[in-house]
Amino acid sequence: MYPINVCPLNVKPAPRWPSWHFLFLALLLAWFAQPASAEDAQSLFNEYGDLIYQIRIIDQISGKQAGIGSGFVVDGNGRIVSNYHVVAEILAEPDRYRLEFVSSNGQEGPLTVLNVDVPNDLALLKMDASTPKYLSLAAALPEQGAAIYSLGNPHDLGLTVIPGTYNGIAARSANQRIHFSGSINPGMSGGPALNSSGEIIGVNVATAGNQISFLVALDKLRSFLEEPLLQDFSIEAIDRLITEQLVKSQAQTAAHLLNEQWPIEPFGEVRIPQTIAPYVRCWGQSNDDPDLLYEHSVTRCDSEERVFLRSGFDTGRLLYRFDWLKTEDLSPLQFYGALSQLIQNIRPDNAAEEEDVTPFTCHEGFAGGREQSVVKATFCARGYKRFKGLFDVLYVGMSVHEDRRALMSHFTIAGVTQENGLSFVKKFLESIQWN
Amino acid sequence: MELIVEVFADGSRNVERFRIDKDRFTIGRAYNCEVFISDRTVSPTHAEVVIDAGVIRLNDLDSLNGVHRLGATDRQKSFEVVAGNSFIIGRTRVRILSVDAPVPEAVPLHDALNQIPFLSKWYQKLAVVGLFALLLAFEQWRTAFEKMDWSSFFAALFILCGFIFVLTLLWGFIGRVIVHETRFADHFVAMVAYLFVQSVLVLGREWFEFNLQDFWWSWLPFAVISTALLAMLLVNQLYLATHMNFTKRSLIGMTLALLVVVSLSYRDIDDRMNFSSNPFYVTVILPPAYRLAPHSEINEFVEDAQSIFTPPAD
Numbered sequence: 001m002y003p004i005n006v007c008p009l010n011v012k013p014a015p016r017w018p019s020w021h022f023l024f025l026a027l028l029l030a031w032f033a034q035p036a037s038a039e040d041a042q043s044l045f046n047e048y049g050d051l052i053y054q055i056r057i058i059d060q061i062s063g064k065q066a067g068i069g070s071g072f073v074v075d076g077n078g079r080i081v082s083n084y085h086v087v088a089e090i091l092a093e094p095d096r097y098r099l100e101f102v103s104s105n106g107q108e109g110p111l112t113v114l115n116v117d118v119p120n121d122l123a124l125l126k127m128d129a130s131t132p133k134y135l136s137l138a139a140a141l142p143e144q145g146a147a148i149y150s151l152g153n154p155h156d157l158g159l160t161v162i163p164g165t166y167n168g169i170a171a172r173s174a175n176q177r178i179h180f181s182g183s184i185n186p187g188m189s190g191g192p193a194l195n196s197s198g199e200i201i202g203v204n205v206a207t208a209g210n211q212i213s214f215l216v217a218l219d220k221l222r223s224f225l226e227e228p229l230l231q232d233f234s235i236e237a238i239d240r241l242i243t244e245q246l247v248k249s250q251a252q253t254a255a256h257l258l259n260e261q262w263p264i265e266p267f268g269e270v271r272i273p274q275t276i277a278p279y280v281r282c283w284g285q286s287n288d289d290p291d292l293l294y295e296h297s298v299t300r301c302d303s304e305e306r307v308f309l310r311s312g313f314d315t316g317r318l319l320y321r322f323d324w325l326k327t328e329d330l331s332p333l334q335f336y337g338a339l340s341q342l343i344q345n346i347r348p349d350n351a352a353e354e355e356d357v358t359p360f361t362c363h364e365g366f367a368g369g370r371e372q373s374v375v376k377a378t379f380c381a382r383g384y385k386r387f388k389g390l391f392d393v394l395y396v397g398m399s400v401h402e403d404r405r406a407l408m409s410h411f412t413i414a415g416v417t418q419e420n421g422l423s424f425v426k427k428f429l430e431s432i433q434w435n
Numbered sequence: 436m437e438l439i440v441e442v443f444a445d446g447s448r449n450v451e452r453f454r455i456d457k458d459r460f461t462i463g464r465a466y467n468c469e470v471f472i473s474d475r476t477v478s479p480t481h482a483e484v485v486i487d488a489g490v491i492r493l494n495d496l497d498s499l500n501g502v503h504r505l506g507a508t509d510r511q512k513s514f515e516v517v518a519g520n521s522f523i524i525g526r527t528r529v530r531i532l533s534v535d536a537p538v539p540e541a542v543p544l545h546d547a548l549n550q551i552p553f554l555s556k557w558y559q560k561l562a563v564v565g566l567f568a569l570l571l572a573f574e575q576w577r578t579a580f581e582k583m584d585w586s587s588f589f590a591a592l593f594i595l596c597g598f599i600f601v602l603t604l605l606w607g608f609i610g611r612v613i614v615h616e617t618r619f620a621d622h623f624v625a626m627v628a629y630l631f632v633q634s635v636l637v638l639g640r641e642w643f644e645f646n647l648q649d650f651w652w653s654w655l656p657f658a659v660i661s662t663a664l665l666a667m668l669l670v671n672q673l674y675l676a677t678h679m680n681f682t683k684r685s686l687i688g689m690t691l692a693l694l695v696v697v698s699l700s701y702r703d704i705d706d707r708m709n710f711s712s713n714p715f716y717v718t719v720i721l722p723p724a725y726r727l728a729p730h731s732e733i734n735e736f737v738e739d740a741q742s743i744f745t746p747p748a749d
Contacts, residue, residue, distance in 0.1 A: 363736075423735055426733060
C-alpha cells in the first residue's frame with residue numbers, strides 16, 4: 001500500500017547520461033585489424049614471452065582457479081609485478097585461496113605477496129626461484145603515437161601480445177593512467193606494456209572497451225618498486241598498510257578539492273560549483289517532455305574514479321549533481337510532491353557490501369545558505385570495517401524556501417576521513433548561491 | 436439451559452430466532468411446535484431437542500425427510516449438537532446457540548460501526564475521521580516542531596497503519612472464516628473496498644497532480660475521503676477480528692496470520708532500512724510548510740553532523 005503522501009507520481013524516469021565506464025574484468029568482443037608493426041610484436045613475443053607469467057588464484061578446497069591475471073619478472077630475485085585487483089581476494093581471505101604462477105612453457109609454482117599499492121593498483125609478488133632474465137623499466141615514457149605492446153593472458157587463452165598506440169596520460173584521470181589504444185582483455189591485468197625496445201612503460205590495468213585501455217604509468221611503478229617491503233603479512237598489517245595508502249591518497253585529493261577556489265557558474269536561476277577538479281567530467285541535460293508541468297535540468301559531475309578494494313567494493317569516487325526545478329503550472333503542494341519523488345531516487349554512488357561497511361548513519365536538518373536560502377539537508381556516512389577511519393559520505397539537500405523553484409544538490413565522496421568529509425560538505429553547501 | 440434456535444428460511448435470506456428455556460422441545464410444521472418452520476419438506480412434528488446435563492441432543496421423530504448434519508449425506512436418527520452448530524431439517528438450515536455462550540454474529544460491513552459503543556453516533560464517527568484528517572493536516576502544515584523531523588514520524592505511522600490493517604484483515608480472515616466457519620462475505624467486502632479506495636486514491640492523485648492546473652486544494656478531498664474510508668475499514672476490521680471466539684483453533688489461526696504478516700513486512704522493512712538501499716527512505720515527504728522552518732547556519736549543521744561518523748565496532 002502507499003500512504004497518501006508517497007504515492008508514485010507520474011514523473012519522467014531519471015535521465016541516463018552518456019557515460020563510459022572502466023570495467024575490471026569485463027567482456028569485450030570487438031576485434032580490430034592489427035597495426036603494421038607485426039614484426040616488432042613477433043620479436044618482442046619471442047624474446048620476452050618467457051618473462052610473462054599467468055597468475056592464478058587457486059581455491060584451496062576445490063583446487064581449481066578462482067581468478068586469473070598476468071604478471072612479469074622485474075629483477076633477478078624472482079620478483080613479479082601484477083595488479084592489486086588480481087590478488088585482492090588472497091589478501092582478504094588468505095585461508096581460502098593460494099597464489100600460483102604458470103609460465104608460458106607450463107612450469108608452475110607458488111607465489112607470495114611482498115607489497116601492494118592499492119590506489120595505483122599494483123602488487124609485488126615473489127617466486128622461489130631466481131630469474132636471471134628480467135624486464136627492465138624504460139627511462140622515460142614514449143612520444144604520443146608511438147607503438148607499444150601489451151602482453152598478457154586474456155581469457156586464459158595463452159600468452160598474447162597486443163600491439164597498440166601510446167596516447168599519453170589519460171585526460172582528466174585522477175590517478176594518472178596511461179591511455180593505451182589497444183584491446184586489453186580480462187586475464188591480461190597485471191601484464192606489462194613494453195616499448196619497441198622491450199622496456200616496461202606501464203602495467204595493464206583496465207579497459208573501457210573498443211580499444212580504449214588503461215595502464216598504470218611508469219613513474220608509479222618505479223616508486224612502488226622503491227618502497228620498503230611488507231614485514232608482517234597478517235591480515236591486520238595488510239589492512240593497516242592499505243588504510244595508510246588510502247588515507248594518504250584521499251588526503252591529496254581532498255587537499256586539492258578543499259584549498260582550490262571552485263569555479264561557480266550559473267545553472268537555472270542559481271549559481272553552483274561546476275568543474276571543481278580537473279579530473280571530473282560534467283554532463284548536463286534538461287527535460288523536453290511537454291507533458292511534464294515543471295522545468296527540470298540536471299548537471300552531473302563524476303570523477304569516474306574507482307579504486308578497487310575487493311569485488312563488490314570500490315572507493316575513491318567523487319560524484320555530485322544538481323537538479324534545477326521550476327514550475328508555473330503546479331501548486332506548491334504538487335510541486336513539493338514531485339520534489340519528494342526526486343529525492344527518493346538518490347542512492348550512494350559507490351559499491352559496497354554489508355561485510356565491507358557499516359550501515360549509513362544520517363544527520364538531518366535545515367541549513368541556511370546565502371541570501372536566505374534554506375535547504376533541508378540529509379548528510380550520511382558509513383564507516384569502512386577493514387579500513388578504519390575512512391568513510392563513504394553521502395549528502396542530499398533540497399531547497400525549501402520557495403514555493404515554485406527548487407534546487408536539489410547531491411554528492412557522494414567515497415573513502416574520506418571524517419575531517420575531510422565535514423569540510424567538503426561545508427564548502428559544498430556554502431558554494432551554492434541563489435540570485 | 437436457555438437456547439436460541441435460528442431458522443434460516445428461504446435459502447438463508449431471512450433469519451427467524453426462537454428463544455426457548457425448556458429441557459425438551461419440538462421442531463416442525465405443526466402449530467404446537469416450539470420451533471415452527473414453514474416449509475413443506477418439514478414434517479408436522481419433525482424432530483425434538485433434548486437437553487440433558489448440558490448436552491444438547493437432536494432426535495428425529497420419524498420424519499419423512501429426516502435430519503442431516505451440515506455437510507453429511509446420510510440422515511441420522513439422533514445426534515449431539517454443539518452450541519453454534521447448524522443442521523438441516525427438510526430443506527431448511529437450523530442453528531442452535533446457547534444464550535450463556537453465544538457465538539457472536541459477524542457484523543455486516545454497513546452495520547459494523549454502529550456496534551461499537553463509542554462510534555454509534557454520527558458525530559462520534561465524524562470525530563474519528565476528523566482526528567485522522569487533523570493528523571494528516573498536521574503532517575502537511577506543521578510549523579511548531581520543525582527541529583524534529585515529524586514527516587518521518589508520520590510516514591512511519593502511515594506505513595504502520597497499513598501493516599495493522601493487513602494484519603487485522605488476515606487475522607480476521609484466517610481466524611474467523613477459515614478456522615471458525617463464519618462469514619466470508621464481510622471480509623471479502625472489506626478487502627475489495629480497501630483495494631478500491633487505494634486504486635481510486637492512487638489514480639486520482641496522479642490525475643490531479645499533473646492534469647489540473649492551479650487546483651491547489653486537489654489534495655484535500657482525497658486526503659479526507661481516503662482517510663475516512665481507511666479509518667472506517669480499520670475499525671471494522673478490528674471489530675471483526677476482536678469479537679471472535681477465542682478458541683484454541685482460532686488462536687492458532689491468528690498466530691499463523693501474525694507470522695505471515697510479520698515475515699512479509701519484515702522483508703519490506705529490512706529492505707528499506709538496509710544500508711545498501713536508500714538511506715533517505717523515511718524522510719522523503721517535503722511539505723511546502725518547510726519554508727517556514729527555522730534553520731541553523733551551515734557551520735552549525737556541519738558541527739551537529741559530527742556524530743554520524745561512528746567507527747565500526749570491532
